[in-house]
Amino acid sequence: MEIEQRLALSENPINFLREGLFLKTYNQSFYVMTQLLGFNIKPIIKHIKKLDQIIVCGGFPANIINKRCPKAVSTVYGYELLDDYDLSG
Structure with a gap:
């Protein structure tokens, strides 16, 4: 999956x-996980030359998804957490 597709999702x-044995979140998804849900995930900050953009991402091993997020729904590209989050702040 290209970086543009990952950022759009x-x-x-x-x-x-899903990226190999890990599940990663990018930008807005990473923000919701760490700031609103309180997950302790180390941020990785990268500059993507192709997009001339800085992105923030982080992840954890895929085999612990049910322990960390029991409500996560399996999708073609990994997992999704369906909920309504207040992103106004």
Whole structure:
């Protein structure tokens, strides 16, 4: 999956994108996970030359998704957490 697709999927509240044995969240999804849900995930900050954009991402091993997020729904690209989050702040 290209970085553009990953960033587009991350505009929905929370999408965990499968990358090998890990699930990663990007930008807005990362913000919701760490700031609103209180997950302790180390941020990785990257500059994407192709987009001339800085992104923030982070993740955890895919095998603990049910422990961390029991309400997560499996999708083609990984998992999604369906809920309504206040992003006004």
